Amino acid sequence: MSSSSIRIVVLPDAGAENPFQYEMVNFLRQNQMEVVIGEKYALGSTYQALKKHKPTFLYYDWVHSFIIGKSFGWSLLKSLAFVVEILMAKNIYKVKIVHTLHNLQNHAGIWLGLERKIYGFFLRQCNHIRVYSEEVKRQALSKFGLKEQRVLVIQDVPYHYYYPNLVDKQTSRKNLGIEEDKFVYLFFGELKPYKGIxxxxxxxxxxxxxxxxLIIAGKSYDTQYWEQLTAKAKDNTNIQWFxxxxxKEEVQFFFNAADVVVLPFMRIxxxxxxxxxxxxxxxxxTLRTDATERLLGHQLPLLFDNHRYSLKNCxxxxxxxxxxSIGRRNFEIADTTNYQDLVKLFKL
Known part of the structure; x- marks a missing residue:
């Protein structure tokens, strides 16, 4: 079967503003694959994709959203529906399943027993599973009993193909109202508890x-958590909140204004x-893990252990x-990833 006859449905839809999913879809289309973004439903997203698009492959990103709900009862219902859909896809529609394993468990750390059973079942149905590091591959093989030949380490399409980067440091700081002589720390991303803010x-x-x-750029969709953050920092005039x-066009101002990016994850x-x-x-x-030590080995003194003293020291x-020098090396690593191997996930 040629690439042009391969139809891939991507689930769940991460939205047009998600650069990871956007760049991957664009790359696959450039390789003559037909890619459709599946629609979101409270239940039945997989079934609707099968019925409407009759794909060759179902590709999943974050399947935790198909398993975890706000209550255990809702999580159980979602999980059972998801299991039925996956069995239907494999045994009735004869569809192949590909998945990117972003995280071994949900960030909120809820219903982990149920999640492990359902997620393990799903992973064992996958024809190919993509991970980002040998360390996560090793953990996934051990935790879920997977076949090693089905798990591939493949990186993302580098983000500098997506985000403009045309402004210098001085222009960026002027745009954000930051003095030129400041040493600027940047946290960038959605504000969530597991990120250690x-x-x-x-x-x-x-x-x-x-x-x-300190620049904190990103939105919290949890009102209570947002109020906790602002209360904690209310007396510090050297923190700028965005x-x-x-x-997309603004991202360059934040990164080019910064001297260093701080990502104080509690678990990642x-x-x-x-x-x-x-x-x-x-x-x-950022947090020291096996994966970050391997990726950022040239800047090990900037990796902290999971406690505040170590973060302060960094x-x-x-x-x-x-x-x-550190930044230049980080760009070189980002620019030489093996993202071209994404096509291997969809070889019949």
């Missing part, structure tokens, strides 16, 4: 330097924010680091 606010408040600035979705398997920072040639302070160390 409360710890960042605490540690940043303990820094003695008056010439620091509490909104950052449009893979982060698109790390990939994005690397594509903008930025040093990164925020201090980075001020004395060779930021230009």
């Amino acid at each position: 409360k710890d960042l606010l605490t540690v940043y408040g303990e820094l003695e330097e008056s010439k620091n600035c 509490h909104r979705f950052i449009e 398997d893979h982060s698109g924010s790390i990939d994005l920072a690397m594509s903008f040639s930025k040093p990164i302070v 925020l201090q160390i980075v001020r004395e680091s060779d930021l230009e």
